[in-house]
């Protein structure tokens with residue numbers, strides 16, 4: 001008759017303990033998410049309405065809606081995407097597919113990682129110096145979006161590089177051995193099999209900048225603007241800055257208004273994340289190896 | 290080609306030494322490969338057989354640690370002097386031990402190389418795909434599903450797909466590296482029959498870990514042993530014991546390795 005030994009039993013008890021411990025940590029992780037969303041919904045829910053989304057702020061931002069800020073944030077993120085995606089993807093393709101493995105490449109990679117750690121307020125100052133003043137974009141969507149783009153470039157590059165590296169090296173060598181150039185290999189084999197990962201990763205990273213405040217408040221976003229931006233050279237309102245303003249800068253704002261703004265802001269970020277994750281799940285189903 | 294025309298050397302190797310970092314993987318190899326022969330290379334694992342193949346089409350450029358000294362001439366010209374390495378590689382087909390079906394349709398796998406050469410017309414591509422798949426003994430099995438993924442075929446089928454893809458390059462030289470490792474014996478036999486026919490059109494270097502496979506296919510066979518090029522002889526001589534080095538006899542008779 002088969003019997004579990006003393007050791008077997010001890011292992012089994014330890015196994016249960018570890019499993020429980022890891023599970024607990026995961027549970028803890030959910031707590032702040034639930035709390036934040038809960039508080040926002042309870043306190044900000046009453047402020048929400050179709051009008052809130054589609055009207056301008058009135059009464060010195062103490063009433064009315066968030067429409068100009070909503071539109072402004074969409075502008076900012078969209079232009080930031082247009083700037084950072086081509087540059088970031090091209091740089092990642094170079095680093096992953098062309099660059100020789102030498103000290104210079106390693107130095108560049110190190111710089112990229114460090115750039116990701118630069119605080120966003122420093123990016124803001126850089127944006128003022130470079131885009132507002134040097135390139136003379138002025139306080140504008142373009143300057144703010146370029147600043148956001150610089151801020152996200154490191155993560156865009158890293159996300160893209162990871163997607164590229166996920167394509168097995170054997171595919172590349174098989175192509176090269178047929179006489180394909182690097183570019184032909186990238187174009188025919190590497191990109192078709194990584195583009196979905198690249199796009200979803202990049203959209204996810206860039207949409208995170210929706211909530212950034214510091215980099216845009218000196219470069220393109222303003223407190224209050226009664227009209228919508230007409231081009232990328234106009235300044236604009238933005239959700240993140242609007243939230244900062246109504247919660248700290250204007251006296252006598254009704255309680256639920258800042259929570260309502262925060263709820264809309266979080267809603268925007270979640271929507272973009274959800275879209276990009278859905279896109280990724282859909283494309284993963286079509287993976288070819 | 291008439292049978293008794295003097296065979297021309299397609300590949301000439303002089304003083305070839307291959308290193309990874311500071312460690313030599315293959316030392317001082319000099320030999321020639323004749324046009325339209327099947328040139329066998331046998332030897333235990335780690336002897337430098339794969340490294341030798343990599344030196345022939347400048348695959349060393351993909352492996353930073355790998356350095357190649359000595360001269361490799363292909364079609365009368367040192368491979369290092371081909372300014373256009375892509376042109377060189379497109380004339381040399383390579384088949385690896387583990388099949389690499391590219392993540393595209395069966396059709397696209399075989400049409401890739403013609404497309405890289407600039408062939409666009411569908412009828413021309415159709416004709417090439419059918420011819421190469423037929424020659425690789427795969428056509429009958431896949432002709433009804435050319436649009437399904439190449440990477441979903443079985444191992445043996447993928448290896449034949451890889452061979453078809455190499456043939457679609459219309460290569461002058463075909464390098465086969467232990468192609469039968471991931472292939473069942475029946476398929477191996479079919480591919481071997483294909484190779485015997487292909488000999489009319491292309492020169493084949495056959496690296497194999499099965500000495501009997503070299504005996505069945507190769508006209509001449511070289512024996513590599515732990516980085517040393519031991520000898521090269523007519524295949525029949527090696528297997529009937531007319532060897533220059535006793536280690537060769539030990540190896541082909543299965544006494545070590």
Ligand SMILES: Nc1ncnc2c1ncn2[C@@H]1O[C@H](COP(=O)(O)OP(=O)(O)O)[C@@H](O)[C@H]1O
Pocket residue numbers: 309314332333334335336337338339340341352354
């Ligand atoms: N990429 C590599 N880096 C370092 N050493 C290698 C590499 N490839 C092969 N080698 C070494 O070179 C020697 C010859 O290997 P290889 O040419 O693959 O032999 P074979 O194909 O005969 O088994 C082995 O000792 C192996 O460990």
Ligand SMILES: [Mg+2]
Pocket residue numbers: 335338339340466
């Ligand atoms: Mg090998």
